[in-house]
Amino acid sequence: MGEVTLHDISKRFTLRIDGAVHAVQALNRVSFTVNDGEIVALIGPSGCGKTTALRIAMGLEIASGGKVTVDGREVSGCGHDRGMVFQFAELLPWLTALQNVMFGLEMKGMRGAELRATATRYLELVGLADSLNRRPHQLSGGMKQRVGIARALAIDPKVLLMDEPFGALDAQTRETMQAELLELHARTKKTILFVTHDLDEAVLIADRIVVMKHGIVQEIMTVPLKRPRPDLGKVRGTPEFADTRYRVWKALHEPTGTVH
């Protein structure tokens, strides 16, 4: 099982600009569920609170109100039941790819021969069997993010939380990574919550799309594309893709608050 739910999550903080205190409502009663084995994309313009919502789900930020549950149990702070993939991979630069994956496993308490074997297995899973001993600066952007994904997957979390993981990659690498992520998902059946600002990416990858604007959930849409989706190029040519993409685009361009 692996199901994560945000219940009425709110986040307020205060900003001091030129001596005047402004109260900012970053999230306003945000609620949605990512079901077991499902991929949900969280999409919205910059500043809409999508990353904040993800960070609250991870436990890196504390909500002003509401709660996060994983498999029905309320969580506070970070936990091994959730694995985080950061926007810029955020590998530790002094460790090799293998050691970076081992770091996460060690924090879960794994030791000895099992530790190395598990880390190696997950790096093989993301196609980095030949680069185990490279340091981050010897890896390309795509390879770094593969290590980041392996590091999060290796601790076998119930839910994978990804914060614009392909946002910093060039268009071609991004397409490759999207296909690889779907393949990984088909093999591991992980529950994934995925933040993106890329319309195509959201439609190609997700089962459902949560559209956020100004800190509220504008709309939750189901993507009518079947799994598996082995050829994303072909998926792009389908009327379902074009239709869903248009619906998401429209939701993003509608004035806030009008939900159909």
Next chain:
Amino acid sequence: MVDIVDPASARAQTSDEAAKTRRPVPSWVITIGSLIVLLGAWEIFGRDINPVFGSYPSAIAEAGWQLARTGKLWAALLDSLRPFLLGYALAIVIGVPIGLVTGRFRSVEAAIGIYITAGYAMPLVALVPLLVLWLGLGFAVKVAVIFLMAVFPICINTWLGVTAVPKTLIEVGKSFVAPDSVILRRIILPATLPYIMAGIRLAVGRAVVAMVIAEFFTSISGLGAVIITSANNFDTATMFVPIVILMVMAIGLNYLIGAVERWVAPWQAEIAGRDE
């Protein structure tokens, strides 16, 4: 990938590369050249100066040879080096952890940050007589003075280094539920290493100065004593011998620390970009 390469264009490319990658002058050649120019000028113009008011390289070398032959130099060097190494090592062992916790914990920073900042600016020379009263004229006071001069730059650099660690790297530790002690040891310490090493380098110079100051006040032994005695005898050439030795020693230590840095933080040299 394209595997077919037009041979003509390949040749053109290699000759082009040869022009671009013409071997630059090695750094050590530049350094030696600079030394020859400086020492040569000193040798030529230094001879015109009254030997009481100044000296020149060959006279200093001659005086150094005399000091070495009689064994006075080695005894003095040993007397100076022992407290130097102990005081300097203590400054590293104590300064780095204090800097780490000061940078990491807001409450510690609020409690002791002011003392570190003030301690760095402390006019230590003025306090040496007091230290002599407390610790006597021997080994202990030298160690104390060297320690006090060296510990603050190490501490401040470490502290600043910790505050410069990217927040996201710490969040990596948090998201994998690493305890605070692990985050400090396995994320913050390695991320801060370049700053720590810079502080340790800065401290070399201060520790050398501190050593001489301590010996001036106690004035019984060591290279500082050689400086004082020969200065009192108007033997300027001999006075320069320990000064030159100390400066050379500082350069040697600097290189040594650089080598240690490349050993403990090899990724740093690979990441850092520096122009030729």
